[in-house]
C-alpha cells in the first residue's frame with residue numbers, strides 16, 4: 048500500500064511552534080473540519096484545551112466566556128473523589144485488578160463451545176474467558192452508556208475475546224475479518240484503563256498513557272474520532288499526530304494533557320525528535336494494521352517508537368496476519384495471546400467477489416459501462432487504482448464520460464484536500480471516490496456497498512483489505528475486480544481465494560498457464576488433464 052508518511056512534504060520547519068501565535072479572538076479561528084475538535088463555545092476549530100476544564104476551545108476569547116459561564120453556575124460543589132494510595136510498584140496493574148471485577152465464570156466446556164460457535168480461536172497461556180456483554184465486564188458506567196449511544200448493544204466476537212484479555216494486561220496478536228469491530232476491541236479497554244487511572248490518580252501533568260499507530264492519516268483520523276465518541280464525558284483526551292497538519296498544534300495539544308496519542312509512525316517520530324514528550328507512563332501500545340506497520344518502510348519507525356517505551360502491553364491487529372508477523376509479534380512482548388476470529392487472511396464472506404477479465408486498454412470503457420448501468424452501479428462506490436496520477440486521471444475521465452461527480456484521494460493531495468474530499472464522499476455530496484491504497488485499509492465507509500478494483504493491488508493481503516471496504520459487520524456488499532495478464536503474479540493466490548469463496552473464476556484466469564498446479568484443499572497438487580483440456 049501507499050506509504051505516504053515518508054513523503055518530504057509531510058515535514059514542517061522546526062521553528063513552526065514559535066511562529067504560530069495563540070488566537071486571541073474567536074473570529075480569527077477557522078471552521079472545524081470533519082474529525083477535528085470543536086470549540087465548546089462557538090463550534091469553531093478547538094485548537095486549544097482550556098486548562099481549567101479540559102474543554103476544547105478555539106481562542107482566548109472563548110476560554111474567557113467558558114470560564115465566566117462556569118463561575119456563574121450555581122450548582123453545589125461536587126465532593127472531591129477519595130484519593131486511593133497506590134503501592135509504588137506497577138500502578139496500572141494494581142488499578143486494573145481493583146477496578147475490573149471477575150467476570151462470572153463459565154465452565155471449560157461452555158467456553159469452548161461458545162468460542163467454536165463464534166469462530167474464535169485462541170492460542171496462549173491462561174487466556175481469559177470471553178465476555179458476553181459490555182455491562183457485566185466491569186467497564187466504567189459512562190463508557191457502557193457511550194457504547195449504547197453508539198449503537199453497540201452487544202460485543203462482536205472479536206470484542207468478546209479481546210476486551211477481557213486486554214483488561215488482564217495481556218499482549219495480543221489479533222487477526223479478524225475486515226469490518227468485524229477490531230477498532231472498538233482495543234479502544235474500549237484503552238479508554239477504561241486511561242479514565243480509571245486518571246480519576247484515581249490526581250497528577251498535575253497528563254502525559255500520554257497509550258499510543259495507537261496506524262499506517263495512514265485517514266485511518267488515524269477515524270480511530271481518534273471513534274475514541275472521542277466512546278470516551279466522551281470521561282477523563283480521556285486524545286491527540287492526533289499525522290503529517291499534513293501543523294506540528295505545532297499537535298505539540299500544543301499534547302502539552303496541555305492527553306491520555307491517548309493516535310498517529311502515523313513518520314509524523315510521531317518527527318514530533319518526538321523535535322519535542323520532548325514524556326513517554327514514561329505509556330503502558331499500552333497498539334499497532335493497528337500490524338502487518339503493514341511491520342513491513343519494510345514502516346517497520347524501523349514503528350520499532351523506534353516501541354523502543355522508546357518501557358515494556359508496554361502490546362496489542363496488534365489486522366485482517367491479514369502472516370507467519371513473519373507472528374514471529375515478530377513474539378519478539379515485541381512476552382507471553383503473547385494469539386486470537387483469530389472469523390475468516391482471517393481471506394475476503395470477508397459477506398462480500399460477493401465478481402472478477403472480470405478486462406484488457407488494460409478496455410478498463411476505462413468497462414468502468415464507464417458499469418457506472419452508467421442502473422443494474423450494476425450501486426453508489427456510493429470506492430474505486431481503487433495503483434497510482435496517484437492514475438487516480439486523478441480516472442476520476443476526471445469518469446466525470447466526463449458519465450456526468451457523475453467524483454473525488455480522488457491519494458498521497459500527493461494536501462491534508463485539507465483529503466479531508467474535504469472525504470467529507471464530500473461521506474456526506475453523500477459525491478457518490479464515487481477514486482483512490483490509491485490510502486483508503487484500502489481500516490476505513491469504515493459505512494454506506495459503501497460496492498468497491499471496484501480497477502487495478503489489482505500488489506498483494507493478496509491488500510486485495511483482502513480493499514475488498515473488505517464493501518461490507519461492515521456482515522452487511523452484504525460487492526467487489527468488482529478487473530484482472531488481466533499483467534496481474535499474473537497474483538493469479539495462483541487469487542484463484543485460491545475465489546475457489547474458497549465459491550466465486551466464479553473467469554475462463555482466461557482459470558486457463559492461464561500461471562494458474563496451473565494450484566494445490567487443492569487437502570494439500571495435493573491438482574491433477575493435470577491431457578493437453579488441451581486444462
Ligand SMILES: Nc1ncnc2c1ncn2[C@@H]1O[C@H](COP(=O)(O)OP(=O)(O)OP(=O)(O)O)[C@@H](O)[C@H]1O
Nearest residue numbers: 199201202203225226227228229230366489491519
Ligand atoms: N459491538 C458493536 N455493535 C455494533 N456495531 C459495531 C460494534 N463494534 C463495531 N461496530 C461497528 O462496526 C463497523 C466496523 O468496525 P471496525 O471499523 O472496527 O472494523 P475492523 O474490524 O477494524 O475492520 P477493518 O479490518 O476493515 O479495519 C463500524 O462501523 C463500527 O462502528
